[in-house]
Amino acid sequence: MQSDILKLEQLHKNFGGVTAVDNLSLSFAKGEVTSLIGPNGAGKTTVFNLITGFIKPSSGKIIFNGWHLNGKKPHMIAAMGIGRTFQNVQVFSNMTVLENIMVGRHLRSRCGMFFSSVLPPFLRLEENRIRSAAKEWISFLKLDQYADFSAGILPLGNQRMLEIARALALEPNLLLLDEPASGLNARETIAMGELIQKIKSMDITVILVEHDMELVMDISDRVAVINFGRLIAEGTPKEVQQNPDVITAYLGT
Amino acid sequence: MKQKDYIGIAALTTLIIIVPYLVTNDYYLGVLIFTALNCLACIGLCLLMGYAGQISIGHGAFIAIGAYASAILTTKLGWSPWAAMGFGVVTVIFVAFFVGIPTLRLKGHYLAMATLGFASIVHIVSVAAVGFTGGPSGIMNIPRLSIFGFQLNSDVKFFYFSWAIVIAGLYLAVNLIYSRVGRGLKAIHGSQDAASSLGVNITVYKIKIFVLSAIYASISGSLYAHYVLYIDPGPFDVMHSVLLVTMVAVGGIHNIWGALTGAILLSLLPEFLSFLSDYLQGFGIRYKTDYDTLVYGAILLLIMLFLPEGLFDGLYRSIKAVFNLKNRLMKGRSQGAV
Ligand SMILES: Nc1ncnc2c1ncn2[C@@H]1O[C@H](COP(=O)(O)OP(=O)(O)OP(=O)(O)O)[C@@H](O)[C@H]1O
Ligand SMILES: [Mg+2]
Numbered sequence: 001m002q003s004d005i006l007k008l009e010q011l012h013k014n015f016g017g018v019t020a021v022d023n024l025s026l027s028f029a030k031g032e033v034t035s036l037i038g039p040n041g042a043g044k045t046t047v048f049n050l051i052t053g054f055i056k057p058s059s060g061k062i063i064f065n066g067w068h069l070n071g072k073k074p075h076m077i078a079a080m081g082i083g084r085t086f087q088n089v090q091v092f093s094n095m096t097v098l099e100n101i102m103v104g105r106h107l108r109s110r111c112g113m114f115f116s117s118v119l120p121p122f123l124r125l126e127e128n129r130i131r132s133a134a135k136e137w138i139s140f141l142k143l144d145q146y147a148d149f150s151a152g153i154l155p156l157g158n159q160r161m162l163e164i165a166r167a168l169a170l171e172p173n174l175l176l177l178d179e180p181a182s183g184l185n186a187r188e189t190i191a192m193g194e195l196i197q198k199i200k201s202m203d204i205t206v207i208l209v210e211h212d213m214e215l216v217m218d219i220s221d222r223v224a225v226i227n228f229g230r231l232i233a234e235g236t237p238k239e240v241q242q243n244p245d246v247i248t249a250y251l252g253t
Numbered sequence: 254m255k256q257k258d259y260i261g262i263a264a265l266t267t268l269i270i271i272v273p274y275l276v277t278n279d280y281y282l283g284v285l286i287f288t289a290l291n292c293l294a295c296i297g298l299c300l301l302m303g304y305a306g307q308i309s310i311g312h313g314a315f316i317a318i319g320a321y322a323s324a325i326l327t328t329k330l331g332w333s334p335w336a337a338m339g340f341g342v343v344t345v346i347f348v349a350f351f352v353g354i355p356t357l358r359l360k361g362h363y364l365a366m367a368t369l370g371f372a373s374i375v376h377i378v379s380v381a382a383v384g385f386t387g388g389p390s391g392i393m394n395i396p397r398l399s400i401f402g403f404q405l406n407s408d409v410k411f412f413y414f415s416w417a418i419v420i421a422g423l424y425l426a427v428n429l430i431y432s433r434v435g436r437g438l439k440a441i442h443g444s445q446d447a448a449s450s451l452g453v454n455i456t457v458y459k460i461k462i463f464v465l466s467a468i469y470a471s472i473s474g475s476l477y478a479h480y481v482l483y484i485d486p487g488p489f490d491v492m493h494s495v496l497l498v499t500m501v502a503v504g505g506i507h508n509i510w511g512a513l514t515g516a517i518l519l520s521l522l523p524e525f526l527s528f529l530s531d532y533l534q535g536f537g538i539r540y541k542t543d544y545d546t547l548v549y550g551a552i553l554l555l556i557m558l559f560l561p562e563g564l565f566d567g568l569y570r571s572i573k574a575v576f577n578l579k580n581r582l583m584k585g586r587s588q589g590a591v
Contacts, residue, residue: 078452092443103440107452116432117425
């Protein structure tokens, strides 16, 4: 049996009176693409925010590679090897595409404020290394022609690609993608699917939140369906598609 | 650093070397020394405002702490000016740390309010703690600075020294901007969530840059004490803090060079206004220096309305536009000839 990279145990989150995540227990297998789907407001983004430390669970546990993530800040969770993208794209529009990806290399260097200001020769070398690593990610995502563009002026499709490149530059073990295909046209969506499969082949576990069912069923190893924060089905794409609860949740009663 | 920055620093250095040959009047050299001190404080403030996206309305207080540390320790305890300056810096590091920690952990502009309150407290203390600060009558007989036994005993010497510090401060700040730390700061400005998802420790970065900007202010204050050789609470009031923010905003907060431009222009503006007032008097119009604040306000307002990125960026763009237009016209003409 394959080992699990991430485990959610009886995870619960209330926002005031609203229960966004309700007693959710789920495991994610290492090296697989697992999709987390559900109707609008089901709590998918909230699950991502809980895993990455942006919000604190009301109760329950999050265990990553045997480590408890509860109470950890987002930057610590990034350091443990979890990368993510955002549903409403969050590229740094005040920086170039290349610089955006260089921020992704933040944890690969330790240099602090003093050395950064004085700029000794060893740091110039390190800067060059960061830059060339970032350029490799740019080529990987075929964004070469935009390297020196301000990230804010890229079309949405490229911004989503950039966000993924930036998260990949972190060299994560687990990558959370929140609706990477939303707002993309058919051609771009196909490219996104190919990209996710390439990421999987790099031994990176992927959790995908996505409304495009064709994409989800195409590339997922497993699919988990939530509604009102609760898990209603889990299995292979085929199993899930035939599950009567899922059909009701999506079509309404 | 990029090529542009090297050119900028080389140009500034050349200008500084030449200026004392052109400006021989001690009064104007003095104005240019105060300009340097404002530039130093504004470089630090720009790192905080333009790169970390936080505003401090209390940097006058850090200048005051530096100035008073230098004045008190040298006159009352006989410390060497350099040790006193170092002590001022250390004090400011601690103070900025404790002002920054509770406010910078929160999202939003709480730092502006905290520093405003802090600046008022420092000002009140400097007026009221008579035994310590000399109260309103201040501290006199502050010794001059000397470097390796070479005393900075003329305005020209102090001019060179203060601008050398500005250029050094500028060099360090520009390096910082293009470093990992600078990218982290810009990232925080761009999107806090995305920055932290990539491992940037937002709180620590904001506090660090706030402390750094306070160090710049503190050194500026120590230099002030050793130039004027006398200090009182007057120049370090909250209005001065606001003026520093105005300088940075007018020049352009997202660019160190902009902050520098703003600091230089607004430091020289009172001199220009007094020229103007003499000129206007010839036409029977009376201009009082009380109107200066009004002029500052008007300038700030106009710039925020029409050049929100600041004067520097505005000028840079217009020069570029003129060049482009010229190129296009030339091209048009050469094509027309064919
Ligand atoms: N910060 C918050 N404060 C209060 N309520 C929130 C917050 N974040 C999410 N919610 C609520 O929690 C529920 C789940 O929201 P969430 O964003 O996780 O849904 P989602 O499955 O990602 O939906 P979508 O497909 O539309 O993105 C919603 O009812 C939402 O209004
Ligand atoms: Mg969502």
